[in-house]
Amino acid sequence: MNHHRRRLSIIxxxxxMVGLIFVIVPYLWILLTAFKRPVDAAAVPPxxxxxxxxxxWEELLSGPFPASLVNSVIITVGTTxxxxxxxxxxxxxxxxxxxxxxxxxxxxxxxxxxxxxxxFIIPLFLFFHQLRLINTYLGLILAYMSGLLPFTVWMCxxxxxxxxxxxxxxxxxxxxxxxxxxxTVVLPMALPGVLTVGxxxxxxxxxxxxxPFLLAGTGTNPATVGLVNYVGSNxxxxxxxxxxxxxxxLPVVVLTLxxxxxxxxxxxxxxxxx
Amino acid sequence: xxxxxxxxxxxxxxxxxxxxLLIMLGVTAIPFGITIGLAFTNYDLVRSDQWRFVGLDxxxxxxxxRQTPIIIINTIYLVVATTVIPTxxxxxxxxxxxxxxxxxxxxxxxxxxxxxxxxxxxxxxxRAMFNNDAGWINYxxxxxxxxxxxxxxxxxxxxxxxxxxxxxxxxxxxxxxxxAALLAVPSExxxxxxxxxxxxxxxxxHITLPWIRxxxxxxxxxxxxxxxxxxxxxxxxxxxxxxxxSTPINLQIYTTGLNYDRIGYAAxxxxxxxxxxxxxxxxxxLVRRRQS
Numbered sequence: 001m002n003h004h005r006r007r008l009s010i011i012x013x014x015x016x017m018v019g020l021i022f023v024i025v026p027y028l029w030i031l032l033t034a035f036k037r038p039v040d041a042a043a044v045p046p047x048x049x050x051x052x053x054x055x056x057w058e059e060l061l062s063g064p065f066p067a068s069l070v071n072s073v074i075i076t077v078g079t080t081x082x083x084x085x086x087x088x089x090x091x092x093x094x095x096x097x098x099x100x101x102x103x104x105x106x107x108x109x110x111x112x113x114x115x116x117x118x119x120f121i122i123p124l125f126l127f128f129h130q131l132r133l134i135n136t137y138l139g140l141i142l143a144y145m146s147g148l149l150p151f152t153v154w155m156c157x158x159x160x161x162x163x164x165x166x167x168x169x170x171x172x173x174x175x176x177x178x179x180x181x182x183x184t185v186v187l188p189m190a191l192p193g194v195l196t197v198g199x200x201x202x203x204x205x206x207x208x209x210x211x212p213f214l215l216a217g218t219g220t221n222p223a224t225v226g227l228v229n230y231v232g233s234n235x236x237x238x239x240x241x242x243x244x245x246x247x248x249x250l251p252v253v254v255l256t257l258x259x260x261x262x263x264x265x266x267x268x269x270x271x272x273x274x
Numbered sequence: 275x276x277x278x279x280x281x282x283x284x285x286x287x288x289x290x291x292x293x294x295l296l297i298m299l300g301v302t303a304i305p306f307g308i309t310i311g312l313a314f315t316n317y318d319l320v321r322s323d324q325w326r327f328v329g330l331d332x333x334x335x336x337x338x339x340r341q342t343p344i345i346i347i348n349t350i351y352l353v354v355a356t357t358v359i360p361t362x363x364x365x366x367x368x369x370x371x372x373x374x375x376x377x378x379x380x381x382x383x384x385x386x387x388x389x390x391x392x393x394x395x396x397x398x399x400x401r402a403m404f405n406n407d408a409g410w411i412n413y414x415x416x417x418x419x420x421x422x423x424x425x426x427x428x429x430x431x432x433x434x435x436x437x438x439x440x441x442x443x444x445x446x447x448x449x450x451x452x453x454a455a456l457l458a459v460p461s462e463x464x465x466x467x468x469x470x471x472x473x474x475x476x477x478x479x480h481i482t483l484p485w486i487r488x489x490x491x492x493x494x495x496x497x498x499x500x501x502x503x504x505x506x507x508x509x510x511x512x513x514x515x516x517x518x519x520s521t522p523i524n525l526q527i528y529t530t531g532l533n534y535d536r537i538g539y540a541a542x543x544x545x546x547x548x549x550x551x552x553x554x555x556x557x558x559x560l561v562r563r564r565q566s
Contacts (some may be wrong), residue, residue: 008474012370016381019367019445023388026399026442029410033402044407045416090294093287100288101295112302114551116503118527119544122537123305123312146301153294177279178286207392209506214532224394228510231398238402245395256390260383263390 030249033242041239056239065244068226072206074137075222079144079205084198087149091156092182096165109150117210120146125214135217143211148201155200159193160186199259203252223248312541319535332542341518341526348433349522349550353501355437356444361494363441364448369478371449372456382453385446393443397510400439401426404511429519432512436520440507444500448493455489456482491562495555502551523547 032048033041034057040050060066093099094106112120124143125134133139163186171181187194209224216225227248230241256263282289313332317325336342371382388396403411404425412422425435459482467477483490505524508514514521514529521529523543531540 009373009375012373013375016367016370019370020381020384022442023384023446025410026396026403027387029403030395030399042408046408046410046413048410086293086297089290093291097287099285099291101291105291105295105298108298108303111306112298114499114555115306115548116524116551118503118505118524119309119548120302120305122527122531122540122544123308124301125532126308126537127305142297142301145297146305149294149297149301177283179279179282182286182290203390207390207394209392209394224392227394227398231401231510236402238408241398241402245399248392248395252390252392253387256387257383260386263386 027249030242030245033238034246036239038237038239041242042236056237056243059237059240060243060247063240064221064229065223065226065240065247068221068223069247071137071216071220072222072224075140075144075212075220076202076205078137078141079148080198080202082141083145083148083152083201084194086145087152087197088156088187088194089182090149091153092160092186094153094157095160105153109154112146112150113154117147121211121214128215134215135220137220139215140212140220140222143215144205144208148204151204152197152201155197156190156194159190159197162193163189196259196263199255199263203255206248206252309541309544312538313545315538315541317538317541319532319537325538328538332539333545335539336542336546344518345521345523345526348518348520349502349524351433352436352504352520352522353498355433356440356501356504357494357498359437360441360444360448361490361497364445365452365490367445367449368452368456371453382450386450388443389447389450391443394506394510396439396443397507400435400442401511404435426512427516429516432516432520436504436508436511439511440504444497448497451493452486452490455486455493459485495558498554499551502547523550 035052035054036047036050037053037055040047040053041056043050090105094102121143124146128134128139128143131139133142167189168181168186171185172178176184207224208222212220212222212225213228216222223244227241227244230237230244314327314329315325316328316331367385371378371385403409406412406422406424406426409425411425415422423431425431463481463485464477467481472480502522502524504522505528508520508522508525509528512520514525523546527540527543527547530536530543
């Protein structure tokens with residue numbers, strides 16, 4: 001019995017390792033290729049190890065990529081802040097009771113979770129042309145919200161439901177207004193959850209490609225779109241592409257390592273409660 | 275000022291929710307309504323001032339188009355494969371990660387990283403890995419003496435490439451969600467069954483699986499909906515080709531609408547897509563209600 005159990009845990013350990021290799025190899029490719037000389041990066045057959053070179057980074061820094069990284073930061077911060085400011089109170093309202101439009105909000109939350117962005121994007125593209133919102137940060141942030149706002153309201157409603165209503169009522173008996181009770185009592189109690197949602201929104205907007213691909217332009221292109229510039233239809237600049245990928249991936253990996261506990265909960269809460 | 279704060283106090287939930295309502299209306303509800311309207315016009319980006327209603331013309335053209343069956347079949351192929359494979363393998367991975375072995379914390383974290391990686395990076399990196407001459411995959415295949423196919427240019431292999439690259443993020447995703455469910459199964463139940471002499475596999479099939487079934491259902495539905503919206507994983511990996519070999523409905527809408535400027539026709543495709551998603555979800559819920 002003991003022998004059998006031991007063998008089982010060795011087998012499962014091995015399987016986990018094989019899976020990890022599958023996970024790690026693409027990152028390894030990015031890491032190694034980002035520090036290759038251009039000849040080595042495009043070598044046939046591929047050279048897995050080769051002398052370290054910073055040519056790809058020099059090329060990346062002298063091109064339009066740094067500006068697109070700045071755009072990514074602006075769009076990510078803007079989207080995260082705006083979505084939280086608008087979505088968190090709505091999540092609270094949704095958790096707490098009745099208001100005009102609750103049925104509509106609930107229904108649309110579900111519907112826009114179901115429907116792919118392409119359904120909304122084509123009319124938005126036409127709208128934004130009329131309103132001159134194409135190639136503006138404001139337009140991009142509004143478009144990002146089409147997917148992220150429902151997510152935020154939905155998740156925050158879950159966190160606010162966990163805050164007991166009695167605590168809030170006690171604060172109001174003590175003379176606090178509803179607004180005050182929300183900001184000073186309810187919000188702090190739901191803060192870990194709200195912060196997790198904030199991290200997930202930030203990662204999602206940092207990684208978004210489809211929306212800016214259609215609605216951004218020179219001047220507002222984020223790094224996800226900038227990255228594709230190194231991949232032509234015939235020639236591919238592997239080194240610069242890998243270096244650009246590394247800059248996109250690294251902040252997210254660091255954030256994931258720091259916030260993993262909350263993220264695990266955040267990701268699974270969506271499934272368990274949904 | 276007093277008046278305003280009094281209004282906020284009396285209608286707090288209303289005030290808290292209307293900005294979100296307004297934005298949802300503007301960026302999803304109204305655009306969706308317009309998509310429905312556009313599907314009955316011949317709106318074209320190049321001749322945008324000459325549009326008119328054309329009734330069901332777009333849908334008739336769609337029904338007669340020889341590309342339509344290919345795209346519908348591709349969509350079903352992609353959605354079924356990227357739902358079933360990651361869920362089954364993800365469940366297996368979750369079972370492995372459920373065991374408390376040394377270093378399991380760091381292993382779980384490592385499996386979390388692909389989920390958080392930008393899909394465009396995933397697509398381009400796999401494109402490099404699958405590259406004919408300079409890619410690592412064919413290099414390793416040639417070292418061990420296996421055939422080295424033209425992965426991205428082969429009509430039969432293009433879709434499997436998309437599915438493999440998708441699995442890289444979606445197996446971990448499914449397994450992280452299912453792991454949370456597995457860890458919530460009361461251990462007393464499993465221990466009691468083990469004391470009664472039930473084997474591991476019996477315990478899994480008869481106790482664990484029924485217990486996590488509600489979560490499994492939600493996880494499958496979420497994955498199913500995400501499978502339809504897959505874009506950069508195809509557009510940047512195979513470009514939908516060769517030919518139409520890896521073009522699902524999502525990419526087709528983008529191509530007809532914004533590459534060929536035929537917004538009206540693209541909107542009709544959009545309606546077909548909404549119908550496919552809503553129809554299959556309704557079917558799934560009906561079957562589930564009948565079962566329970």
